[in-house]
Amino acid sequence: MxxxxxxxxxxxxxxxxxxxxxxxKRAKSNKIWQSEEWLGLLFYEKRSDGYLSKVTSSDFxxxxxxxxxxxxxxxxxxxxxxxxxxxxxxxxxxxxxWLIQKLNxxxxxxxxxxxxxxxxxxxxxxxxxxxxxxxxGYFGNPASYYGHSLIxxxxxxxxxxxxxxxxNFGAETPENENPLIYITKGIFGGYQAQFxxxxxxxxETIYGQVELRDLWLYQLSLSxxxxxxxxxxxxxxxxxxxQYFFSSENCAYFIARAxxxxxxxxxxxxxxxxxxxxxxxxxxxxxxEQGAISNISYIxxxxxxxLNELQQLSSSDKKTLTKLSYSExxxxxxxxxxxxxxxxxxxxxxxxxxxxxxADKDNKKYWKTVRKKLITHRFSLPPSGREARNTENTNQAExxxxxxxxxxxxxISSWFEDSLSGLTLTLRVANSDQLSKNQGRIPYSRLxxxxxxxxxxxxxxxxxxxxxxxxxxxxxxxxxxxxDGGYSWQLSAIIAPYDFSCESCLTASGTGGFGKTVDFGxxxxxxxxxxxxNTPYQNESQFxxxxxxxxLSQSNDYIHPKFDVIYLKGIDNKRxxxxxxxxxxRYISPQNWDNRIxxxxxxxxxxxxxxxxxx
Amino acid sequence: xxxxxxxxxIAAASTLSMQAQANAWAECGIxxxxxxxxxxxxAISNIVWDLGTTALSSEASSKDNCExxxxxxxxxxxxxxxxxxxxxxxxxxEYMNAMLETAGCGVTETQAASAAIRQSFSKVVxxxxxxxxxxxxxAESYYNTVVNSAAQNCTNS
Numbered sequence: 001m002x003x004x005x006x007x008x009x010x011x012x013x014x015x016x017x018x019x020x021x022x023x024x025k026r027a028k029s030n031k032i033w034q035s036e037e038w039l040g041l042l043f044y045e046k047r048s049d050g051y052l053s054k055v056t057s058s059d060f061x062x063x064x065x066x067x068x069x070x071x072x073x074x075x076x077x078x079x080x081x082x083x084x085x086x087x088x089x090x091x092x093x094x095x096x097x098w099l100i101q102k103l104n105x106x107x108x109x110x111x112x113x114x115x116x117x118x119x120x121x122x123x124x125x126x127x128x129x130x131x132x133x134x135x136x137g138y139f140g141n142p143a144s145y146y147g148h149s150l151i152x153x154x155x156x157x158x159x160x161x162x163x164x165x166x167x168n169f170g171a172e173t174p175e176n177e178n179p180l181i182y183i184t185k186g187i188f189g190g191y192q193a194q195f196x197x198x199x200x201x202x203x204e205t206i207y208g209q210v211e212l213r214d215l216w217l218y219q220l221s222l223s224x225x226x227x228x229x230x231x232x233x234x235x236x237x238x239x240x241x242x243q244y245f246f247s248s249e250n251c252a253y254f255i256a257r258a259x260x261x262x263x264x265x266x267x268x269x270x271x272x273x274x275x276x277x278x279x280x281x282x283x284x285x286x287x288x289e290q291g292a293i294s295n296i297s298y299i300x301x302x303x304x305x306x307l308n309e310l311q312q313l314s315s316s317d318k319k320t321l322t323k324l325s326y327s328e329x330x331x332x333x334x335x336x337x338x339x340x341x342x343x344x345x346x347x348x349x350x351x352x353x354x355x356x357x358x359a360d361k362d363n364k365k366y367w368k369t370v371r372k373k374l375i376t377h378r379f380s381l382p383p384s385g386r387e388a389r390n391t392e393n394t395n396q397a398e399x400x401x402x403x404x405x406x407x408x409x410x411x412i413s414s415w416f417e418d419s420l421s422g423l424t425l426t427l428r429v430a431n432s433d434q435l436s437k438n439q440g441r442i443p444y445s446r447l448x449x450x451x452x453x454x455x456x457x458x459x460x461x462x463x464x465x466x467x468x469x470x471x472x473x474x475x476x477x478x479x480x481x482x483x484d485g486g487y488s489w490q491l492s493a494i495i496a497p498y499d500f501s502c503e504s505c506l507t508a509s510g511t512g513g514f515g516k517t518v519d520f521g522x523x524x525x526x527x528x529x530x531x532x533x534n535t536p537y538q539n540e541s542q543f544x545x546x547x548x549x550x551x552l553s554q555s556n557d558y559i560h561p562k563f564d565v566i567y568l569k570g571i572d573n574k575r576x577x578x579x580x581x582x583x584x585x586r587y588i589s590p591q592n593w594d595n596r597i598x599x600x601x602x603x604x605x606x607x608x609x610x611x612x613x614x615x
Numbered sequence: 616x617x618x619x620x621x622x623x624x625i626a627a628a629s630t631l632s633m634q635a636q637a638n639a640w641a642e643c644g645i646x647x648x649x650x651x652x653x654x655x656x657x658a659i660s661n662i663v664w665d666l667g668t669t670a671l672s673s674e675a676s677s678k679d680n681c682e683x684x685x686x687x688x689x690x691x692x693x694x695x696x697x698x699x700x701x702x703x704x705x706x707x708x709e710y711m712n713a714m715l716e717t718a719g720c721g722v723t724e725t726q727a728a729s730a731a732i733r734q735s736f737s738k739v740v741x742x743x744x745x746x747x748x749x750x751x752x753x754a755e756s757y758y759n760t761v762v763n764s765a766a767q768n769c770t771n772s
Binding site: 163 | 706
């Protein structure tokens with residue numbers, strides 16, 4: 001009877017009876033290598049002639065054919081499990097542990113707890129959660145306006161997690177690469193990129209302290225099992241190479257794919273085929289909408305911290321600092337040092353000097369000296385025990401970036417001109433214009449790339465406008481202190497009819513300008529001196545200069561209006577003049593709708609009603 | 616003879632490792648690791664998009680014999696010195712807490728270690744040559760202060 005029960009136990013519990021051969025057979029009969037999870041963990045994509053992994057480094061695979069054969073990788077991984085090859089097991093801990101679980105492989109082969117390096121790196125027992133981190137667009141460089149994403153293990157380290165492990169994805173580029181080669185190779189897949197790991201403080205010092213970018217931490221809602229699988233997956237991915245494409249298979253794509261592979265969620269998997277474009281903020285929006293975010297927190301940049309400190313100053317301290325910032329530079333630190341000032345004012349003064357040393361390029365040396373004197377002075381006073389970092393920046397914390405607009409847009413508009421009327425179809429790949437919501441982007445800015453507008457009237461389909469790039473960078477002052485903010489600038493490259501009145505008159509033009517934007521809190525006034533160059537059209541000038549004046553308001557919760565006047569005069573022999581004006585208002589909808597009314601004039605007046613959807 | 620050579624090699628490796636631990640700043644070339652003003656480097660790495668090359672370089676700079684608490688503390692200080700300097704002037708802060716954790720100080724030891732660092736480093740700041748010291752010299756001096764203060768106040772440093 002006893003022997004019968006033991007036999008029954010082994011028969012009824014296949015986990016204890018399975019050997020390598022059985023496991024291989026079971027894997028084969030179940031076609032386990034065709035499962036979404038296996039294909040995801042090894043980044044396989046289906047092609048007409050089979051499979052190919054997106055990982056380009058050969059050491060990511062146990063099998064020599066692993067890069068193109070999911071089944072041979074399963075087979076070799078099973079051998080590594082059954083031979084108890086601790087090196088391979090620990091190096092490929094995600095795929096081998098996944099197979100062990102799926103095939104009910106006996107407990108004696110569960111040896112991942114012996115993977116010392118993995119456990120030291122991932123600290124699974126200390127990792128309470130995993131966060132997807134969004135670094136907001138970079139003020140100093142429009143190319144980084146889209147932001148960046150990282151993965152952080154929330155390991156509860158000191159200093160609000162500054163020592164937490166962070167996984168990054170970045171392209172490998174040679175030092176001092178020519179910018180044109182940089183752009184070309186980036187767009188057309190000329191670079192390899194890697195997953196790397198570091199600590200949060202390394203990123204915070206660059207993003208937060210140097211580039212003045214806020215970090216938003218979106219805590220993922222994952223089961224303990226999926227969280228551990230994500231850590232193991234990222235461990236396997238460290239140092240592995242992928243082909244990099246700026247617009248589609250970029251940092252946002254691969255970071256999100258890693259989360260998808262371990263969690264089973266769909267974030268960006270279909271995006272490249274859908275729109276050809278993957279933008280970091282989309283992943284955060286997708287996760288939030290799926291209810292996959294359990295908490296959102298925020299690490300303010302140096303400039304946001306300064307703004308917060310200013311808001312906490314008494315009105316007299318704020319006046320003092322504002323006055324000092326506008327007085328002679330040479331007197332700034334002397335006035336602080338020779339009078340008794342509050343702790344908060346001294347802190348704000350140091351933050352201001354530090355911020356200026358980063359932001360005021362022309363007077364960097366001076367502000368470093370000011371900062372040095374203020375800090376030396378602070379050393380001479382008793383310690384305050386005050387936490388230098390202050391995260392209670394409520395203004396910003398109430399506006400997480402996922403509440404902003406989605407970057408891609410499709411729209412249809414109905415337009416009317418004198419006796420003509422028709423429809424315009426619009427597709428914008430990315431990213432935002434001046435009437436977009438402000439969350440997660442630079443307020444009042446514009447960054448449109450690849451926007452096409454087609455006019456449809458009774459008899460024809462015509463290109464109304466092809467925008468390759470259109471940027472307006474306002475560079476406004478956030479604090480009102482001297483030196484915060486600077487010149488605004490704009491740059492655009494557009495193909496469009498010369499004006500509204502002509503037919504078959506497409507011209508290509510490039511416009512650049514610089515000016516000033518004044519922020520009134522919820523509205524802004526701006527002016528630019530501009531220069532324009534365009535391809536020939538009849539007797540019109542090819543080289544023009546002029547001015548762009550504009551105003552936009554976001555004070556109303558539902559309607560955001562904008563007005564623009566552009567005057568251009570030819571600076572070549574033809575001396576032609578152009579007056580263009582635009583009035584536009586957007587109805588702000590909580591959903592992904594972008595509906596507008598526009599009245600525009602350029603030798604002809606056009607009224608249009610636009611119904612747009614953001615995705 | 617073979618045993619002697621092996622023993623000698625082990626001893627040499629061990630000595631090198633100990634030296635690296637004893638003076639991680641000098642032995643591991645911490646001062647040459649990154650620029651004082653890394654804004655330019657950061658801007659280059661982001662000239663087209665967020666390439667993340669800054670993170671790549673930080674990992675690539677690690678040598679085999681340069682690891683452990685002191686090395687990690689030295690790297691931390693080299694990268695975050697301005698923030699540490701500011702927080703030390705006030706007496707405490709998040710960057711200091713994280714740095715002391717790297718140095719091996721427990722939560723209960725952080726306050727005493729912070730006070731010791733401030734007391735010691737305030738003398739460096741008050742010295743006449745502080746104004747002429749380079750970023751690296753200040754960071755190295757701060758590192759030495761931290762190592763000494765941690766040794767006195769933290770059991771696992």
